[in-house]
Amino acid sequence: RIAYVNGRYVAHADACVHIEDRGYQFADGVYEVCEVARGFIVDMPHHLARLDRSLRELSIDWPVTQRVLPLILREVVRRNHVANGLVYLQVTRGVASRDFVFPAAGTKPSLVVTARKADPAMASKRAENGIKVITVPENRWDRVDIKSVGLLPNVLAKQKAREAGAQEAWFVDADGTVKEGGSSNAWIITRNGVLVTRPAEHGILRGITRTTLFEVAAKLGLTIEERGFSVAEAKAAREAFISSATTIAMPIVAIDGVPVANGHPGSITLSLRQAFFDVAEKSPA
Ligand code: PMP
Structure with a gap:
């Protein structure tokens, strides 16, 4: 299995983010789950619109442009040969030395994308x-x-x-x-x-x-x-x-x-x- 982590496609088993990622320390992040069915990502534009809203509400920047994220989702689905299953994406406020308040401007949000097969018969x-x-x-x-x-x-x-x-x-x-x-x-x-x-x-x-x-x-x-x-x-x-x-x-x-x-x-x-x-x-x- 392949995962996307901050710009790289890596083996799922080796995929990791830093211990001082704010998602890990404060649950300071948001996510989306899209169904993949018969080779299609279901309602993707709606999930991305809701992601945009979640990010705005928390003042987290988009980790990549809104135009590029669908390409990454598609690529992770493709690389994992998922025809039926799900694609998961997570954006956190990024890696910074632990402090409750937001880190300095310019801290890059972390983006992780994974995909998983599911059996439609199940x-x-x-x-x-x-x-x-x-x-x-x-x-x-x-x-x-x-x-x-x-x-x-x-x-x-x-x-x-x-x-x-x-x-x-x-x-x-x-x-x-x-x-x-x-x-x-x-x-x-x-x-x-x-x-x-x-x-x-x-x-x-x-x-x-x-x-x-x-x-x-x-x-x-x-x-x-x-x-x-x-x-x-x-x-x-x-x-x-x-x-x-x-x-x-x-x-x-x-x-x-x-x-x-x-x-x-x-x-x-x-x-x-x-x-x-x-x-x-x-x-x-
Ligand atoms: N409510 C909660 C608390 C959820 O976690 C989810 C699924 N992520 C939903 C509702 C259903 O949302 P959706 O149809 O977008 O998956």
């Missing part, structure tokens, strides 16, 4: 079975709209899910409203077949897959309500699912051990999943 099988989620109290900071590499609450929540035999953890506000998953957005479908997902203006990451699914839903003639929903409403819903670049729309069959509907993946979720690739933007890798 993902399909997962969707056929559905996944289980647990709920955990929201304990993250209030800037989760920034796709920061500071993910410790997400790590702990997803580990708790794993230990409970589940695959995702939903962060829940003190008032019982579901925010999002540890690495995904949260959706339910009401008895009337209406899709419900929380507004992305505040308190969650505006998922790229979430945005594309709005288009997919419109194409399928489905109605979306952007509003908060409670854990209780989710447990009583007709369907529930998560969305993210790597899971697309993934049916949920149980929430905190309570089966959703008959405990099988919902048909509307599966049709969204089916139609996703036709609607998503496909950049040749």
Whole structure:
């Protein structure tokens, strides 16, 4: 495997950044994950637009020009022979002697890009079975709209899910409203077949897959309500699912051990999943 690190394509096993990289010391950086499917990078321009926003919010400079980054992503995908899988990119504020305040102007941000194969048959099988989620109290900071590499609450929540035999953890506000998953957005479908997902203006990451699914839903003639929903409403819903670049729309069959509907993946979720690739933007890798 090959990785890109600050201008060089290197063996994945030897790829490294300095111990005083601010990503390592302060989680002072941001990232993106793009799905690679059938030789295309999915929704890449949208991921790069969100990267731009994350960088701006943290006053981190672009490590390379906005024109060059897609070429690097493509090259890493190509060099790793990834037709299906994902490409990961991470930008940190760079290497500087440890100090909380920003380093001197001119410190170069670090850019790392990796790519990994995934088996689409495995993902399909997962969707056929559905996944289980647990709920955990929201304990993250209030800037989760920034796709920061500071993910410790997400790590702990997803580990708790794993230990409970589940695959995702939903962060829940003190008032019982579901925010999002540890690495995904949260959706339910009401008895009337209406899709419900929380507004992305505040308190969650505006998922790229979430945005594309709005288009997919419109194409399928489905109605979306952007509003908060409670854990209780989710447990009583007709369907529930998560969305993210790597899971697309993934049916949920149980929430905190309570089966959703008959405990099988919902048909509307599966049709969204089916139609996703036709609607998503496909950049040749
Ligand atoms: N919320 C969180 C906290 C995430 O980490 C992710 C995935 N990176 C998402 C939502 C989904 O975003 P996307 O559809 O862009 O992958």
